[in-house]
Structure formats: structure tokens, C-alpha cells
Amino acid sequence: MLNTQLVEAGKRQRGRLLINGVIPFLVLVGFSLSPFVYANQAILFQMMAFMALAQGVNLLYGFTGYLPFGYVGFFGIGAYGMAISIQLLHFPGLLAVVMGGLLSAIIAIIFLPLLRLSGAYFAISSLAAAEVLSNVVSNSAMIHITNGPYGEQLTQSYHPVTSYVAMVIVLVLTTVTVIFIRNMPFGRALMAIREDPVSAAMAGIAVVRSRSIVWLLSALIAGLTGAIFGWHLSVFYPNTVFDLNISILAIVFTLFGGYGTVTGPVLGSIVLYGLYNAIGISDPQYFQLIYGLLIVALVLFLPGGIISLIQRRGNYVP
């Protein structure tokens, strides 16, 4: 085993891990310091939330090929899990956030059979699942648990700074998770599954279990993000946290940056969410048109996202 080539490969591996480590570090420093130079914390907060969601989508789509149109379902459940923990169980904010993430993961377990589907069937069925969740939460029958259509009001637990910090932590953890998965054998096993599930199984990889783990992880990420998001808003209606546009933006950011990498979703969120706000603040009327056209152009000319421009020359991109 201890031949020089392996040592070399190990060195290269360590070098790559180091470069990878720079990303969460930059994210941490960037979002910790930027509130001191830029006053609109809400934009920074949402950029983080979308970045975390984009990484969640990346984890699922980039590593297993499942495109979750209904990803917002986990986000909304996270927000409601958090709100219920505060309202009914009187948990403190941070614990409630953890509960939101866990509830999301539990819902993901219930929806595990969706992984039997592929392609468009999965994408649209996940959308249907999100609609079901949203409508169950907002139904009057659930009024004693979720406050039904009246939404949640958590002003007593409103902590914009704490929730901001929590979002930084979850984002950094999410980024680190994606780095680990991408660079550990598990990540390569996932890529193997995406390319050829049969060969992967013959290589001894537990296909169903591996996919399920990623599904739960990405649900957990969305759940935690949704929980902190809801906490940061502190007043929300069912359709605020189950807004389909949240999935759509997260998917677009991931595809734009480049899925299957760590940098892609980070870059996608920064550029497109920045663009969204730059145009949005002046006149967002055309934003939907622009990103619609962008998606069409990406699919036709750059299906790997902007990262693939760099990868194309054989460069390693974390």
C-alpha cells in the first residue's frame, strides 16, 4: 500500500481539501463581517438562506440526480416545526430550530418512497408532496397545532441577531458537509450511483441506503434553514414559507453556478441573488424573464453551469 504513488495521491488529496476548506472559511468570514459594512442584514440573511438551500439542492441533484421541485416543502416544515416548538412546547429559539430540522427529516422519511421514481416523475411528484404538506399545514383542521390559515406569530422570540448567527453556522456546516461528501468515498459512491446504479451495487455500494442518507441530509438542511428563516421573520403565513419560488430560486442558483461542486452553488447564489436584488431594487419586472432566458441558455449551451467553464480546461474546482 505504501508506494509513492499513493503518497502522492494522498498529498494531492490533502491539497484539495485545503482549497476546499477555504470556501467555508470565506463564507464564515464574509457573512460575519459584512453586516458591519452593509446595513441591510435582511439581504445578507436571505443570501445565506438561499446559499444553504442551493447546497441542499446541490447535494440531492448534484450527487444523486434527483431534482426536487418541491424542496420548499422541507423548508416550510422546518419553519413550522420551529414555530410549533416555540408556541406549544415553549422551547427556546435555538432548540426550536433544531426541532424544525428534525421534523423535516422525519417528513423526509415518510416521503422516502419518492426515491423509487426518477427524472420528471420524481421532480413533479416532489412538487405534489410539497403542495400536500403546505395544504395540510394551512388547513383549518390543523388550527390547534399550526394555527391553520392564520399563520404563526413569534414576536416574543424574535431575535434578528441570534437568528443571523444561527444562519451563518448552519450555512458553514452545510458547506462543510458538502465538502466532506464530495471528497470522501461516500461522495464518489454517490457519483457512481448516479452514473450507473447497477455497477455501483456490484461495487458493494448500498444504493438505496446511500440515496436515502442524502435525501435525509438535504431535508435536514432545508428544515434547519426554514426554521431559522421562520425565526428571523417571526411572523409568517403558510404561503410565505411554502412559496414555490423558494425552491425555484434555489434550483436556479445551483444550476447556474454548477451542480456537483462546492463552489457552484456559492457562486450561483452570490451572483444571481445579487443580480436579483440589484435589478429587484430598481425594477424586478424583468427578473423572471431574465432568469427564465438564462435557464434556457444554460441548458442549451452550458449545462454544467458557469463552473464548467473553468472545469472544461481540466482544472480542479472545489
Add this chain to the structure above:
Amino acid sequence: MALLHISSLYVGYNSLNVLTDVNLDVEAGTQVVLLGANGSGKTTLLKSLMGLLPVHAGQIVLDTQDITRLGPSARVRAGLAYLSEIGVIASLSVEDNLNIGGYYLTRTLRRQQIRSLYQQLPILYEKRKNPASSLSGGQRKILAFAKVLMGQPRLILMDEPSAGLAPVMVNEMIQILNTYRSHGPAFLIAEQNVKFLEGAHYVYVLDNGQIRFQGTPQDLDADAHIKAAYFGLT
């Protein structure tokens, strides 16, 4: 002038060549067997002749027409037909499969053709309304054969007609082919079953993407070396 004339053909996937420098002729009305083991490149050659795979270099001429760059539908109209290993569209009825084979004929001609094929192959008439998926393996082959005949082609490319067939059916297939031996369309039959050599006018042996032998079946029989190398029969 041969009906089909292939010169210096290179075909492959991505940048890799599967066929290298293939030269092959089929005279009008003859039956030519392309012998080769699995993976030798037979299917690749037939598919490139049909326009289903792009040609890297070389030329394919049918009669006097250069068809190297034509799409499959244009080649069918030029007089080619391809009997793939599957050969039929399973979800369509027997009659619809025949209609697909005669897609470019006029309506009257198509009906006339179907009628005459039903006479020759009564089993197809019996099952004309059934989906092809309900046929047995042998019946499917017969349907596939009838389907390519529908278009009144000048040259039929057959990809392993014996594949998956019971010996009785293989014999029947050969008998059917024999009835077209001296009249009707020309055949280029890709096979690994040497039994198809019986009625052949000419034989090419393909190995690893290259033509290693060409001649009459008798020439092949005399070439012990080729036999040993390719069929493991010592």
C-alpha cells in the same frame, strides 16, 4: 458496377474507430454474408450503412448515388432496408408494422404489398390485428422480414437473423432466404452462424473492425486458418 460499394470506411464512437478501412461490395440480387463474432463490428457496419451512425471517413455508394451523408429515411427511399436484431415495433399491431415498412409507398401499392405478403406468410394474416409483442420469437422474425420487404428495397441489411431463434426457426429463416436467392432484393446478412453460408454468393469475415477474409463460401471452407482463428473449431 456493384449495387452497394463501400470504400475505406471508418466508423466509431467519439474519436475511437470501431471499423477501420472497410471495403465491401454487394452485387445486385446476391446474398452476401458478413461473418464475425460478437463485438467484431458487424452491427456497427450495418448501422453506419443505414445512416444510424455517423461515418468518420470513407464512402458508401448505392447504385450510383453517394449516400454517405444521407439520413436513414432518405436511404430507405433510395432503396435500402434494415432488419435490426429487434426488427419490429412491439407495441404496434402486425398490420401496422407492415404499414411502417411501406411508409413511403402509395396507399394502393402499400395495400397490394400487404395482401401479397399475407398470401406468402399466412401466419401474419391470422395475427394481423394483434400487437407484435404477442408473437413468438420466430413469428417476430418473420414479421420483421415481411416489414423490410414491404418497402420493395433493392438491398436488405440483416442483423443476426438467427439471434434468439430455435434451430427449427433458423432453418425456416434460411429457407425463406433461399426463396429470394436468385430473384428479388440483394441481401447483406451479418451473422455468426455459419449455417447462413449455405446459400450465400459471397462472404466477408469481419474481425476487430477489419475485413480479414473475403471470397466464396467454398474459399472460406478451404481456409482452415480462418476457421480456426474465428470459430475455435479445430
Add this chain to the structure above:
Amino acid sequence: MSREPILIFENIVKKFGAFRALDGVSGTLAPGEILGLVGPNGSGKTTLINVIAGLYYPDSGGVRSQEQDITHWPMHKRARMGINRTFQIPKPFKSLSVEENIALAYHYGRKPAMSPQQALDFVGLAPVKNQLALQLNSSQQKLLDLARALAAGPRILLIDELAAGLSHQELQVVADHLQALAQQDIALIVVEHHLGFVNQLTERVMVMNAGKEIFQGSLSRAAQDPTVSAVYLGTGS
């Protein structure tokens, strides 16, 4: 067979719609034995391999190995107990490097196993180990399949048409290697068209036609068997 068989399959029936791809096939395999599986296209050889490897579950019949009924085990579990295979059309992980392909199987497969480096050397792919699998030609991809299977620590190795497309020299090398594997007590089932190759490898062949076993024994006897020659060599009727 003096030794306890490592694989037993009994009365395997596998249907696709109305089509019976396997129609009651049985057999055993002993450690270190090489069984040749021959028969015309569509006779069910690959389907049998798929049933043993777990890609399909049979409609009836059972598969046993190492004291366990594995008929309905998922593929990865079989891989981890030492059943592995190559594919007729090679199925590498195309966007991973050759080395990564093999390393994955080594990481997730059964131990002890050939190390990735040994497997690379064994099939002769060491010079291209840093290339992506999609850059390999089809015979290299077949060898990669084999190397990957070896790195997963097989006790039973199912080889599906390895010879097709290999040159004579390559064939010779592969045949020697497979025999070397058998020496290490790995049991092999070799599906092959190339009878010369089969003949060189094995004493025992199973001839299949239309989903059924029609002959079992040595190849030379098979060549004399009227049914076999009718089906396989296309002589007689």
C-alpha cells in the same frame, strides 16, 4: 465434485411479460471451478448471470451461496459476500478515473481483496489509471470492469462475454489470468461465444437454449452432442 459447492441455483424461472427468458435452470459451482456458459443469442445466459448477481429476482426457484438463501438479496449485499461480475456492455463510472473506479469497489467490497494497485496491474491498466473511464476504448473498459470486480473481493466471479472485441494476444493474457484466479479458489462462470476461449479455460460447460439447459459436460463432448450441434453450430436439425 469433491468440494462443497459455493453456489447452487435451482429451477430458476424468469419471465418478461409472457416471454420465459429462463425456464427452470439448475446448477452448482465449486470453489476454484470455471464453468463455461454457452448458447446462442437470446438463450438466457445473461439473464442467468443477472439472476445470480441480483439484478433480477427470479419468478421462482432459488439461489444459495455460502449456507445462505440469497435469492432476494440486493446486489450490494451479494457483492459484499463475494459475488461479482463483469458486464457484456461494460459499465464503468465514466466520469471517475480508472483508479477511482477500482478504489470504490475496494472500499465498499469484501475483504480481503486485491488492492486497487494489484487489480490495476493484474489487468494491465496501470498505465492509464489516471484517465477518466470514458476515455478508455471498449476493450479497456471491459478490463476495467474485471479489475473493479476483483477489487471487490469476489469468491464467485461472473464473466459476461469478456472475449468479444479483445485481440488474440489480449485474449491469451486474460485466459491465463482467469485461470490464475481459479487457482486462488475463486469460482468463475464464463459466458462466451468464442468457443476457443471457452475450451481453453474450462472442463465443464453448460449449453443453454431458449431458457433451458440442454447439455452439461465437457466442450468436446458438447460438440458431439446432436442437440447442441443443432442449436449452437447450426448443423443438423
Add this chain to the structure above:
Amino acid sequence: MKSTAILGMAAVLLSASLAGCGSSPSTAPSAKSIKDITIGTLYAKSGAFATSSMPEYSGLTFWASQINKTGGVYVKALHKKVPVKIVAYNDQSSATTATTLYSQLITVNHVNILVADFGSVLTSVAVPIAQEKKMLLFDQTGTGASFFTPSNPYIVLTSLPTSGLWPTSLAQYLIHKGYSRIAIVYATNDFDQSQDQTLVSKLKAAHITPVYNNGVPTSTSSYSVLLNNMSHTNPQAVIELGYPNNDIAFLQALKASGDHFNMVFTIFPGQLPQLFVSSVGPSSINNTYTYPAPPLLTFSHVNYGLNTAQFDLAFKKATGQSTNFLSIAGYNTGLIIQKTLSTANSLNQLSLRHAVSRFSGSLSTLDGTFKIDSKGAQIGETLPVGKITTNSKGRVSVQFVTSPNS
């Protein structure tokens, strides 16, 4: 080390995109240096709330242009007239986007006055931000009862009572008419469901149990089967509580069914009569009941700003749009702000809030009497019940069946 370069690029992009998000932060201007009063608000140019948000926004900008024509708004704290400047962003009906934009108005634009977008959903996210940043939120039409709490002094509802109060007059009328068979279908959102709750409890207090009372999803667009089910209960009065889309679909189905009931009630024809005339036709709202809001409801005692007729004329001339309730509500918000600025002793937000409390109850605009409770919720305006009459040319008039000033 190309990857490091990429990361550097990412960092640059991060800062660049943030710079693109708005101007760099500046400190809040001191009162003395103020050259204009900035009013920050949001509008929805697309999405679910655009229909209502845009006229409301037009009303507010109309007020600003009117007041600027006179040299600006009188600000007591500055002892002079100062021009009004509106800073507005498009939230596309998304509460998520609205959050960042409210924050932008407060933290980057440092607006003097903060005005919410239309409706509860888009207002909701502003409530905690405004409270945390200690900005008084002028809530135009966000009538969610939960926004108003004793501990939050930073909100004032400028028009419409909270939705739970709306059915008061309707319940009174139904009881007065002696209807015992009442069928209600409501959309299951907080606006309509809270009205249903109030209505049902008031009816129950008068020992009337509705013969049909069912919620339907807000996205419901086909009411034919529901209507058929309701008519099987032989109701005298049929009440549909929904958003404009629900009301349109309901009235369409009603017209097509050919059913007749003594009384049919829907909410929005009273607020958006033109929308109903153009989408379902004048005949389908003829003889139905609604809450008539300005301009259908006119107040004779207007002591501040234009009256309905004047507004109607001036607004049409200035914007080319016809008046509806929401443009009046937007204009009314402007009037409340105007009154606040002209009576508040300083531009401090709590001082603004105190000024509002001081004139509460004494201000009568074309939208009625402005009166708030201690939590900032509107209690002055009530919604009477009226019966709509349309002529064939689509002119809508209304006859009150309960007193507009009750």
C-alpha cells in the same frame, strides 16, 4: 493555484453584488438638514396581490404629487413645508422579497415614514422588522388581528377595521331580516376564515345555525358543485367570503346555475366594482349584497383632504385610472401621514405615533372617520351592508341596508 483565484473571484463577486444591492450606508440625517420627507413603501407589480397593491400604490403617489404641487407637506417639527419623496420597490407579491425590501427602506434608504404594501401577507413580515428598528409602520390594509399587540407601539392601521370586525353589520342585517336558513362558503385563508368565525358566532348568539358552512381552498375557481350543494339546503341567504378571484368565480357559477336566493352576499364587488363588471358582467352582481366601500360609500362630512367626488375627478385626470376602494385607501394613507407630520412635535417615530393617537377620532376623510385603539388597530371605519344595482351600461350604484355610520 487556479482554485484560489476562483475563490478570490467569488469574494470579489460577493462584495460587488452587495454593492449592487444599494448605496453604501449613511448615517441618518439630522432633523435640521432635512430637505425632503422620504416615504418608503412597497408595491406588487406581479403575483397574487398585484390587482390590489397597484391601485393602492397609485393612490399614495397621487397624494404625494398633489401635496408637492402645493409646495410640499407641512412638517411641524421643522416649521416649514418640505417636499415629499416616495421610495418604492416592487416585492412581486413575495413575502420573502418584501422582507429584504422593508429592511432596505429602513437600513439603507433611511426613510422617514414606512408604509406597508397591501394586505396581511405582505404587511406581516414588516411588523417585526419595524418594531425592531423602531419605525412606525403605516399599515394600509393589513388587517390581521395578530399584528396589533399592546407591546408594539410601532404600527397604525390607516383604513379598514381588522377582518374579524367586518361581518358585524352583515350579522346584524341577517338577524334583522329574520333569515334562519343561511349558507356560507368561505375561503380558508385568515382574512375570510376569521370573518366566517365572527359571523357564525354572532349568528349563533342569535340562535341561528347556518345550514351550510364550509371552507374551500383559496385557489378554488369552480363553485358550480359547491353552489349546487348549497342550494340543496334551501338557503334564504347565501354568503360567499373570499378574495376577488373567489368572488368572481362564485358569481359566475351562480349566474350560470340560474339559482335564485333571497340574498346573495360577496365581499369584493363593494371594493372593486369595475373589476366585477368587466369580468362577470353587470347583470351578475345586480341585486347582490356586499360591503360597499368608498367610492360606492361616500361620506358627507369630510374635514380633511378631498371628498370622494373631488378625488374621483382629480385622480382620473392625474393618472387616467378610475377610482376604486384601494386607490382611495392609498390616498387616505397619504392624508393620515400628512396629518401626522403636521401635528407631531418631532420626527421621532414614537412622537409620530403619539401624534396619530392625538388626532384619532377627530379626522374625517373620504374613507370615513379615522379612529384607532391603543394597539393601533382601526376601529373608526365600519363596513355597512349594501345592495348593488347595476344598469345595462355597467354603472354601479348601491343602496345601504344597514346604516353606514353604525
Add this chain to the structure above:
Amino acid sequence: MFTYSLVSGILFGIFFGFMALGLNLIFGVMEMVNLAHGDFVVLGGYVAIMALTSLHINPVVSLVIALVLFFLVGLGLFFPLIPRLSNSRDPEMLSLILFFGLSQVLEALMVIKFGVNPESLPLSVFGNSSWHFLGQSYQIAWIVTALVSLVMITLTYVFLYYTSLGRAVRAVMGNREEALASGLPVKRTSAIIFAIGIGLAAMSGVLSPLMIGSLDPTSGLGLTTIAFAIVVIGSLGNPLGSVVGGLVYGVSLMLMQTYLSSWSVLVPYLLLLIIVLVKPSGLLGKGVRHA
């Protein structure tokens, strides 16, 4: 109540079967999910509304206008988009994303062009009479819509089963490779089906305001989901499957509105989830696995 719900559900369901037909054809022939399907339906609705309000053109005429106009739009979209997509690494997934982008573009354009207010057609557009059946009366607009839908579904059936081009379409649906090998003009067939699919979507859109009340630019995605559910409930590539799917959807929706109204919005989503998890090949599908 039950009878009325059932009959309404059937009328409704026939229309929705027609609404899903274009999606079904495109899915069947090209193995691509046109996520912009619902947006083309809404565009058809706008054609009818504009034609009626500004030009006083009866929706019956608009049916033809929408079909022809959007057939041409479909052809115009096919050639720049689809061949390139078919040659890509993962056509199924990429097409999903591409059509999603297209859907966003169409929605944005509709907001810019038509504004955001809900628009509708008067139900009296086909007159005020009604149809009496089993003691109940049903509005004439529903009857007309259901009849038009039935006629179009039948025409599609006839096209697929009794014409030469239709046979080619079914051949491509059955086995694209083999259809190519048989020398069928696969690309041209795909282009025509794509254009027909879009044309039928827009045509059903003309009638949609009469069935679903009103339309606005954001209605598209919801309609796409319903159409997808219907296609999956029925089965792929079979116009009769669309009818079955539509009927299941329509009748379940109306019964749900009658007996559990506040949950009725869940109907298409629950039906979809149940069917994909229990019988993904659809109610009419045979579930044949090709070895």
C-alpha cells in the same frame, strides 16, 4: 347532490382529459415533460379573451385560431431547442429544466403583456340555455366545452390510429430506435407532434376560463401539475388514457368538494402521489418490462 357532483365531475373530467392531451403526446413521443404546458393553456385562454373583448370573435372561432397559431409557435420552438437537447448528455433531465425556464419566460411575458388581473370569459358566451339531465340542470358552456373536448380527443385518436403519419407517431412512441432503423422521418414526426401538442394545449386554453373560472399569468404551473397527474393516472401516449385520467381527476375533485370541501385542493396531488407510488405505469398501462 351526488348525481350533480358525478355528472359535473364527468363534464369537468372530459375537459381536463383534453387539457392534458398535448402534454401526453409530447411526453409519449419525445420522452420530455413540457413544464410550460400550463402556460400554453393560459396563453390560449388569453387569445380567447382578447379575441372576444377587443374583436368580438366568438370562442368557437378562437379555438381554430389558437390551434393554428400555437401549432406554428410549436414549430418555431422545436427547431432551435429540441434537436440540440436530444443530442445532449441527459435529455430527460435537461428538457425538464429547459421547459421550466421556458415556463418562467412565458409567465413573465404574460405579466408584461396582459397584466396581473384575473381575466375570464362570460359563461353566457354560448347562450343562456341549460341542459337538463336526471333532474338537474347544467350550464350550456360546460356542455359545449365537454363536446369540443370529446371531438378533439376523438380526432386525435383517429389521427393516431387511422393515418399514416399517426402510425409513424405511434411507432416512434413504441420504440424510437427501431423507428429510426425503419427509416421513418423521426425528427419531422417529432416536430409535428410537438407543434400539435402545443396547439392542443392552447386550444384547450380557449375553453379553460369557462371551466376554471378565471386565468392569470401565474395559473400555468398548477395546470401543468394537474395535466401531468392526469397523464400519469391514464397512461402515456394513449389519448384514451388522458380521458380516463381526466375523469378520475374530475369526479374525485367534485366529490371531494361536496363531501370534504376544504381538502379539495389536494385532489390532483394525492392522486398523482398514489398512482406513481402504487402503479407508475398508469391505470391503462400494461407494465411490460423490456429485457
